[in-house]
Amino acid sequence: MTAALTTAASELAEGRWSWPIPADLHDADVVLREAEVTAISELGLENLRRLKRHDPQALGWAAIRWLLRPLELADGSLDAPPTSHRRRAMADATALLLLRCAQTRRAFWGWTAAEWVNVLGADQTGFRQSAPAWADDAVRSYVANHAYLLGGFNEFHRLGSFQRLPLAWRIFGRTRVDEEIKKVRAVLAGWGYRLGQDDDKLLPMVICQLFLLNRSPHLEDLATDLFDRVRTERLFGNGARLNTLHAVQRAVADLGFCRPPVLTTGGATAKAGGAPQVWTQWVERWHATSTLTPNTRNGTRSILLKIGRWAAAEQPQATDPAAWTRQTCAALAAALDRMNVGDFAERTVGLKERMGKPLEASSKASQLAAVRTFFRDCQEWEWLPRRFDPQRALATPRSIAALLGPNPRVIADDIWAKLLWAGLNLTADDLPVTQASLFYPLQLVRAVTLTWLFSGQRSDEIARLRVGCIRWQHDGQTIRGDATDVLAQDAVCLLDVPTHKTGTAFTKPIDPLMGEAIEAWQAIRPAQPTMVDSRTGEHADFLFAFRARRVPSTYINSTIIPLLCRKAGVPTADVRGNITSHRARSTIASQLYNAKEPMTLFELQAWLGRRSPQSTQFYAKITPTTLTKAYDDAGYFQRNVRTIEVLIDRAAVESGAAAAGEPWQYYDLGHGFCNYTFFEQCPHRMACAKCDSYTPKDSSKALLLEAKDNLQRMLAAVPLTDDERAAVDDGQAALDQLLERLADVPTPSGATPRRIGIPAQATLLPVIAVNQKPT
Template sequence: MVALAYLLGGFTDFQHLGMFNRLHLAQLVFGSEAADAAMSEAAAVLDRWGYRSQARDAGRQLPGVLAQALLINGSPRLADLSTEAFARLRGHPAAAGRQHQTTLFALQKAAADLGYCQPPVRPGRNQMPVIEGADPAWAQWVEQWHATSALTPRVRAIIRTIMAKAGRWLAAEHPQITEPGQWTRQTCAAWVAAVDRMSVGDYVQRTDALGGRAGKPVSPRTKAHQLMATRVFFRDCQEWEWIPRRFDPVRALGVPRSVSALIGTDPRVIADDVWAKLLHAGLNIEAGDLPGTSAGSYYPVELIRALTLTWLFSGLRSDEIVRLRTGCIRWQHDGMPVPADSREILAGEAVCLLDVPVHKTGTAFTKPVDPIVGQAIETWQALRPAQPPRTDRKTGEQASLLFSVRAHPVARAYINRTIIPALCAKAGVPAADVRGNITSHRARSTIASQLYNAKEPMTLFELQAWLGHRTPTSTQHYAKITPNTLTRAYTEAGYFARNIRTIEVLIDRDAVTSGAAAAGQPWQHYDLGHGYCTYNFFEQCPHRMACARCDFYLPKDSGKAQLLEAKDNLQRMLVSIPLTVDERAAVEDGQTALDTLLTRLAGVATPAGTTPRETDPPPGATSLPIAAITHPRHG
């Protein structure tokens, strides 16, 4: 009955019939041979791309969607599904539903690969909303700039949005200004002030995506970005001679110092214990750890594992990861390339090299990575279905992207939206810490910080080459010294020990208990190594590093000193003595500094009242040797 309605009355409102076998209907209308031929032609392309082998749901939906497309188009030939035909199919009521549209999207990709139509464009891709709320003349200038600028599409779209916001501000505050040529330095100053006082949601076209952020102050970094976009817009308009040069955009639209002072680079390194748990979870990730449908995860587990390990160990940006090419892994041993079939060397000390494409700040480069990354990538590459070349959005060249399946590359946001939450859940760690959400770029910061603070750390220039930065200035933002490294360096510097030295002091308890100490008899003896000093204020004596003839000095080879050492009731203690600059030099620099010190002290009175120049040193008296002063850590 449905076939008769189709043939006699052109009935195509299949959405009213609910679930029924559309493929059987197409076979009745066009004949089994013609319908099956179109089905086989489309399925061959989709099978080659990994559709039916990786997603059973898509395989079951393809016959019904293709049969309905042929029926609505009125032809059993796949070649008759042109670009215009697919546009009509998407707007047909029978094609409503997300799954139906997704399968129709895949079908158009297959038809485009066969040369029957143009490739499909995802909804919203390269489609800008009409600027509303601004003067039409201003909106026309913004659209003209957007069509002329040579910046990347994403950057052009961001600047277009900000300049549309400036147009709404003009319409509200300065309606007499409708063109860029009417701006003056006073207008620029007013716009800078407006940006500085702006809140989230001010002068925007849509507020549905703001959530609970509406009304909150704009961050300093966002203010700087908005002023940067305004500078670019007016600079281009002036250089292209669209408007006269009435002001310098760099100066008139510069970021105020009060705002720039609040902006600082913060790589937001992940804590070592959390990062270790994420590494363990990534090394053991399975398909069941990620959300999916009844048919399993959308992506093959080999792709997920290779993508995860690349993020955990390579230190690449998410855009660089999803734009890696097939064949990006190379192996070397002793500086020589390793053949792909030589597993003996790969099991030993082979070096894995990763070729990184053109990126944010520079050209393509090669970096060493852990062998586990290369092994995971090669495992996925061996199972990867043949994919059509894709246009690299950064370089514009046709490239065979590594992380691609079903003729479409992995989205750049897949790591943040799917991989990281799954790893956090598997590792039992929160998806955010005191520094914010755990994102893909924080892994880059963490790896760089650990390499810089390792036991055998990378130098700043080595780390710059490994990260692919253009200048060392960018690398310095990542090369943060951890508190552990700083503590170890401070301890090894010996700041306290450099200014304080510890010597042994003997306390004569008999002299104290008998009252002889009160009568002036020595009771405290500083061990100088070669003798003892009985001066109670030894730490204040300028001659303590070079004892000349002094009544308070007891050489150890004298009988008096031997009697002192023979006492049984001596109490031993350690005293820390602060050193002067000259004394510290004598300890650290040796005999030269000691001779200089002796010369300088020749005219300084000793505790006995005489100076070294006035008396000759007694026989056997020597200067305090350096070995007699001990470090607190060594006793």
């Protein structure tokens, strides 16, 4: 390297980099003449490797001077101290290129990208196999320099594992490249990325490849089109590099040089395979116009494409929505009622054991609702003629609607208690470990976990919580949550829930443990850029955000629940199905509804943020224990059956007097005894008219009866009518009314109370005679 070239490279390193090779430096002719091929052959491998160009009068060197000049200028522009090892590698790289020029009879600046890949090899192994034995990996690296500077080659993604950072250092200058990388590191480190650590290698590799593709080492030159091109042409291989590319674009966008990356959902970009073209066009038009949330819109789109495939197979005349009639709607309802899982689906991956089973009632109803929404909107927007009313023609059939109703899949109390214990005792050792160690900090994982266990919110609502959503109150006064305040022991923790699926924002009380976990995360949370709330469209500072990304709503199902189940030693599924994030909402609601001092349905409605008590019933379920207690308290059996003491005269039975018609069984009425055998059928049994079967207790006969030693006492269950039950339980007035109605009813002896002469009014029966049956 000459002194002039060294000085020029140093000056370039200090300012803005520019392309070091003049465009018109080399001859436009790329074909080697015979004399030049002969000169390379005569110089031989030894001279070419030593690069003995010090004798310019030598015939061989003079003949190939036009090939050597670009190589010398490219070597001189590199930011690489001229050590002996580098000089040898550069000389070997030049020798290799001159030999290939002689073989191909073409100058290297005219080689195609495929020819450069053939020289460099698809990987290091490929290079060693095609290159001479003396060409090592260092030679390959310097050949790549010439390919980039002289041959216009920048398809380094085709070279396998390649050291892009050293290459960028040599071409653009080490100081300049490191300074640009440091800017990106600073932004990402502020967001919590571990890419900002000095020992990281993936970030510099991605940035350097972008620099090489863009032919500029300046961040301000990284336009949005470049990032889009990298993704579209798949110039970066695996997922880790794409994730890093996403992070780099976010950082460059934060610096103001490009637009941030756009995240697209799978439903919005999924191919509409199999559906008729005209039907697909209508569905895509509806999808682009609808104002439903992205997830709902994408789910409806998938259902509509399935219906289009059904129409193509079963109703070919209805592949155009404009041709639909009430008869088509009826045919669809009938087909859905008989359809199985996987029918008319484009992809069946993931259905597994569900494949071929009948659709559940909820699936049938939701698919009808999707078609109903589509036709309702198209008619409202005057795209389609009003040939039928979607609300009536596509209404859920009564047979399907009858199978729908509140059925919260509550998690059993013992399993939920174990999951709660696991969440409260979460440690760093429990967290999943990736190649980059822990992806999320423990404080973030713990805050998300306790929010799921205590808040009773949907997973997307948890993911959309804002910074500062926790507030503390004591005696109705707001308490600041910073370190200067000491929270009262009985302080109330409030959670501000953003606009959600069924309503506007609201505030609810939650357990202080959850509030403390959220504040612990907020205390260490790195500053994050604001992100768009897909539901409201506003820019929000999300609480659960890290590395410039919001924690996805699927994180609870995919990571938190398996983690807790593993720690608690419980399966991830029970008899009601998989344990999912939404089942926690039903479990918490049911426990609050069945507590010792339960919430009312209206209080639970406000706590859950539901619009109506009817919809709240889909989350709250009365437990069998609570229902049993309520049933016992109602006293259904005791209300209709009472026990009465019965005296059995064993002497009368043993002596045979009972067979001769003598009384042997006496029902204790409190004020006397009744020996009527069919006592349970006597209409006067609880309001005795004192007929021949009656013996008052104040008589000598009753005293003699009670004095017998061989009496056997037992209790007999007697079913009571409502009037008899009221006479026993409700007092004198009810008894008087019963006696009045029985005044002309015959007694077991045949006479009525009125004939016997017993007044209709009587004294209230003693309570001791009729007792509740012990349980």
